[in-house]
Amino acid sequence: MPQKTRLEILAELVTGYSAARHEKQMLPIGHPRFAWHARFRRLNPASWATPAAIPYVAATSLLDAYWQLPRRPDLAFNSLWSATNNSYNDLFLASPQNAASEKLTDKMSIDFSLEEVAARLNLMVPISSPAGAPAQGISIRDLIKKYLKNAHDRNFHFIAQYILRGIAVDDHNANKVPPNAAIRKILVPASYASFKKEFGKVHAKIENLLGGKFASLCTITESACGTELNFGIQDSKKARGIVHQASILLRQEALNPSITNGGVAGTFKSEEHWLSFLVRPLLYASRNNAAHGNVASRLNSLSASANSVTAATWTFLFCYLYFSLILLCQGKITLTDLEPLYENADLIQ
Numbered sequence: 001m002p003q004k005t006r007l008e009i010l011a012e013l014v015t016g017y018s019a020a021r022h023e024k025q026m027l028p029i030g031h032p033r034f035a036w037h038a039r040f041r042r043l044n045p046a047s048w049a050t051p052a053a054i055p056y057v058a059a060t061s062l063l064d065a066y067w068q069l070p071r072r073p074d075l076a077f078n079s080l081w082s083a084t085n086n087s088y089n090d091l092f093l094a095s096p097q098n099a100a101s102e103k104l105t106d107k108m109s110i111d112f113s114l115e116e117v118a119a120r121l122n123l124m125v126p127i128s129s130p131a132g133a134p135a136q137g138i139s140i141r142d143l144i145k146k147y148l149k150n151a152h153d154r155n156f157h158f159i160a161q162y163i164l165r166g167i168a169v170d171d172h173n174a175n176k177v178p179p180n181a182a183i184r185k186i187l188v189p190a191s192y193a194s195f196k197k198e199f200g201k202v203h204a205k206i207e208n209l210l211g212g213k214f215a216s217l218c219t220i221t222e223s224a225c226g227t228e229l230n231f232g233i234q235d236s237k238k239a240r241g242i243v244h245q246a247s248i249l250l251r252q253e254a255l256n257p258s259i260t261n262g263g264v265a266g267t268f269k270s271e272e273h274w275l276s277f278l279v280r281p282l283l284y285a286s287r288n289n290a291a292h293g294n295v296a297s298r299l300n301s302l303s304a305s306a307n308s309v310t311a312a313t314w315t316f317l318f319c320y321l322y323f324s325l326i327l328l329c330q331g332k333i334t335l336t337d338l339e340p341l342y343e344n345a346d347l348i349q
Helices: 005-015 020-023 033-037 057-067 075-093 106-118 140-149 153-175 192-196 199-217 235-253 271-291 306-330 336-344
Strands: 122-128 138-141
Touching: 005 020, 005 033, 033 306, 057 075, 057 122, 075 106, 075 235, 075 271, 106 271, 106 306, 122 336, 138 140, 140 235, 140 271, 140 306, 140 336, 153 192, 153 199, 153 235, 153 271, 192 199, 199 235, 235 271, 235 336, 306 336
Parallel strands: none
Antiparallel strands: 122 138
């Protein structure tokens, strides 16, 4: 009897749902990809010994995030983002400098949180040392880079792919069709337009080095129902190679940022701009795609694999760092309380 395809299994599950069968499509709980969870260290600030000091709304979402680990790190990330969203909004609202603001948007709150984190990049997180050994520590900047170094390739592939596809659409509309036959911009993910606008120099590097090569592999058409794009890529191996090259470039920009200093222009205008390059494409774009139903559920998709689990796990851990840094900016935790985040950075390698 021929083995059923993943699409056939999906169809059977969605029309006659069985939790037990659904679980069989996922990695078993004892799989090595879940081994990190045994060493995962949760925030446990000294101040939280007083229950009233715990950020209540954020804590309720944090519980849901913990509950979904380790098997569904993608869903755990969604819950963690709710806690993060609440925290950066509270940080914005509590600041006297924002008292005159008449509205509250994610952009305003995220920008303010990154400004506050940027002001603390040189602060040192204490790290426990063996008895008699000199005290150790790591700067918040280097702690962030420690996470970036350990990101799975798929985390940067996610960004690279939507950038290259966006460039391919731009190229198609500019060079291959009359204006009345252009691909509608509404079908291009908003994350691409945001990236192009916010990180123009990085976009230009990818476009100049790899964009044309990727676009030449594409024959882009709109689907018959008009809801998605078909890129018509025949040489998928070559396309994957270009995506991988773009992801390497993105990781290099993240790990070794060139920041404008005095009269010398860099890729990023400031350290806050660099932080935005990390948070918006790696976390916020991932959250938006999931929340708005723009992509298949990550671990239910036809392409889901063990690597998908690892990439989703890293996304959760990196968001956990961002969330914790916001709590630091709020004064709800201390630098010492961040020590568990140092050990968590090496859980995914």
